[in-house]
Amino acid sequence: MSGFTAPHCGALRASDEGHEVDLYGWVARRRDHGAVIFIDLRDRWGAVQVVIRDAETLSARLRLESVVRVRGKVQRRPNGSENPRMATGEVEVVSDDLEILSESQPTPFPIEDPEEPDEKNRLEYRYLDLRRPHMTKMLELRNKVNRIIRDYMEEREFIEVETPILTRSSPSGARDFLVPSRLHPGSFYALPQAPQMLKQLLMVSGVQRYYQIARCFRDENLRADRQPEFTQLDVEMSFCDEEDVFTLIEGLFAQLWQKILGITLPVPFPRLDIKESYLRYGTDKPDLRYELEISDLGDALRETRAEIFRKVLAGGGVVRALSVPNGKELARRELDELVTVARGAGGQGLAWLPGPMEKFLSDGEMSDVRRLTGAGENDLVLIVADRRRKAETVMGLIRQEVARRRKLVREGEWKFLWINPTYLFEEDDQGKLTYAHHPFTRPFAEDMPFVEERPYDVRAHAYDIVCNGYELGGGSLRIYDPAMQERVFQLLGMPLETIRARFGTLLEAFTYGVPPHGGIAPGIDRIVMMLGGTDNIRDVIAFPKTQSMSDLMLGAPSEVDSEQLDELHVKVVPPQKASS
RNA sequence: GGUCCCGUGGUGUAGCCUGGCCAAACACGCGGCCCUGUCAAGGCCGAGAACGCCGGUUCGAAUCCGGUCGGGACCGCCA
Structure with missing residues (x-):
């Protein structure tokens, strides 16, 4: 019998009574009474008690976290010895053959202890951290969220289109991660901060309804809810207005909360003008609990x-x-x-x-x-x-x-809201006009007449979705009218060359028949955080980085051979040491 | 770039403010022995840390000071 097709430890129930089973799993706990040993055998689905008699030769080697195979019979536990705290607590498996497939050394931190190990250790031994049932649950939760999202989007005739990871430095404001080109000395690819321009180009392509569970990269400083690489549900749709986007996304969140937490979210979500949000709550992502x-x-x-x-x-x-x-x-x-x-x-x-x-x-x-x-x-x-x-x-x-x-x-409440409307322009450090979102964000047409006199009062068709103090996503309707686009660039005082260099492809594409379109990009990591009841993004990412962007398990980033650098036409200039 | 918190056996903590009683305590784990029904099993015995690193103050430092490294939270940054 294959262990792959064998029953799951955590799935055994009273109805399995009498079955002869092979079980494969890790030793989660051991209670050694001498002539009888109980072990809790754990797999991804949970743990079940195994009873071992006449096991003198094995007992010493039955270390915690060793991988074993047990053959035995499922039986009801003797009266009074059921364990209501275990899902499998009504039954136990009486071993008549036990094989240790792989012994474990003592682990660097306990796998079963409910107490959180030190962050440093968790990240260095992430493969063991993920073995902790709580973390396994998080991986499963994230998978479930992805599946619900895909089903939901497909039902509404969106298609998932993959976009490149090796791409070109994009117009949004974060620092890029760069990849040197071997074949083009001195040139670099950029990892996408978001597939922004590509998804708009897909609208020109006639895809009409695009989505992608997309990895994004931003070389900015980390926070408890920010990693340098993260995952967005990237969405773009043609011929839509704001209400279409709101309805789509409210429906998605309602379904996620329903299917995962069994909670019915009231829709539609309330809306709050961003200026009002700053005034009343001091932030653009207010916690209304x-x-x-x-x-x-x-x-x-x-x-x-x-x-x-x-x-x-x-x-x-x-x-x-x-x-x-x-x-x-x-x-x-x-x-x-x-x-x-x-x-x-x-x-x-x-x-x-x-x-x-x-x-x-x-x-x-x-x-x-x-x-x-x-x-x-x-x-x-x-x-x-x-x-x-x-x-x-x-x-x-x-x-x-x-x-x-x-x-x-008020714990247990879910206060969703839209930050909308927002405004087209902001003041930058020098007090100059700059775009609040990106330069393709569609202004309110009716506000344009006074753009010269009161530019900061021009509203934009842009929106953020916020829940309990977290920004879960944002997006906008995009400009598709060349005259409007030109006007915005002009107001921003952007030189023609800059515009051509940075947005040329998109602007040219827009001359071939562009549908009015708009989109949004909810952050999947943060959604899973909320649903998983954690306030740390590392808990919902399998292999996250530290605040200083290191991977403690793999030791990334690392130095590379000088041959590799030569091939890439890259020379390292060490930072200047502060003189002592 | 800045502010703040943390760093003690394999793990989680106590001790640090109010230096000496601390070659450092407790629990878990680990090693050995006992035990046929436990489920954080129990009982007995045992091994294991000079307190991140460097320097300073002091008769004396895990404890005070400075620096440094690492982890974390936040401000700036992140459309």
């Missing part, structure tokens, strides 16, 4: 005697506040910790009322503050004054931190 809304105190404090506030407002900055319910009971130590959070985000600090600032505020100002923030008797008002973006970032983090500390987050 708690209230805590931020208020703007600008109008109330413009003339205040409190110099810090007045100066910031006079200098074009903002003053924002958050009322903490029953915050008066916050200890001074906790306030100091919040100040540390604010400073950690680059903020100047944090003021609070009632508090030391109070004496600089008039009665009228105090009552305005209370009115604007909705603060009651026992509430504490936290205040940040800074340049707008900084104040928003700081307040957003403070809001999160307060919610976490005060346990205001």
Whole structure:
């Protein structure tokens, strides 16, 4: 009998009673009573208890995590010895032949211990980390998500088209990973940050409904929810409007949540203007599982005697506040910790009322503050004054931190929303106009008449989908009208050569009959994170990298032979060591 | 580029703030012995770390200071 066709350890049930089986698996636990030994034999599907008698010769070699084959009979456990905590707990397999296929040394960390091993060890011995049942579940979950996505998209007549990994540096804003060309000295391929241009070209090709579970690469710094390579459900569709995209994606999320968690998500998802999101929540990916809304105190404090506030407002900055319910009971130590959070985000600090600032505020100002923030008797008002973006970032983090500390987050809720509309342009570091998304994002036609006077008020047909404080994806309708496209490039002040070099292919393609189109790209890693109940993207990627982008298991990146470099026409220039 | 947290036997932690009682404690694992029904099995015995690395302060450092390496969280960055 082949072990491949043998029954699964974790699948045995009372109905299998009496069956003679061969089992293959790993020794998960061993309980040695001398003349009788119990082992829990684990495979991907779970574990079952095996009873071994007369096993003197073997017992010493039955090490944890060794791979064994057991032949025996499935029987009901003796009355009273059933284990309700195991799915297979009603039965056991009585061994009459046991073979050790492969012995295991003691593992660098316990496989069965519910406690998480150190991250370093997990990543160095990732193949063992993945053996932990929790991680095996994550792999299975991710597979299930992919399958549901594929079924869903196929049912709606989308076709999956693969796009190249060796491609050309693309228009989006992240740093590229480059691959030197052997045949073209001095030239490089870029790994795709997203198949953006290709999926739009597929619309010109007449594919009409494209999707791809696509690997994307961005050479930017990592976060708990960001890896340098990640996977997107890349979608593009022709002849669609925003509602089509929303409906499609809401349906997909509803199905995922239904099929995996058994939860019915209310659709459609609410929509929130991005400016409003920044104002009220201090972020473009608000967590709506708690209230805590931020208020703007600008109008109330413009003339205040409190110099810090007045100066910031006079200098074009903002003053924002958050009322903490029953915050008066916050200890001074906790306030100091919040100040540390604010400073950690680059903020100047944090003021609070009632508090030391109070004496600089008039009665009228105090009552305005209370009115604007909705603060009651026992509430504490936290205040940040800074340049707008900084104040928003700081307040957003403070809001999160307060919610976490005060346990205001309603666990178990799923607060999906669309960030929409967004705006076409942003200000860059130099105060210049730049695109908020990418230069093909379709503006609201009705907003174009005032683009000269108020460019930052021009709305865009762009959207992000957000859940519980995570951005799960984003997309837009694309410009297909050459006149509109030209206008946008002109407003951005992009030189013709730059446009041709970076977007020439797409613009030319658009002269051959381009359907109006749009798309979106939900991040699969983050979706699996949410469904798997983890807050770390490494838990849903089989072989992830560390924060410094190393693969501790394989030892990547690594140096290569000078012959390889020569062949690629690449010369390494070591970084300048700081002189001591 | 910046801020913050962590680094003690194979593993997970305690000790570090308030240096000496710490060649370092506990649990799991590991080795040996006992035990026919356990399920985190149990009992007894045993091996195993000079406390990431380098330097400094001190009569004395796991404990204080500086640097460095590694892991993590965040800001910047990431349409």
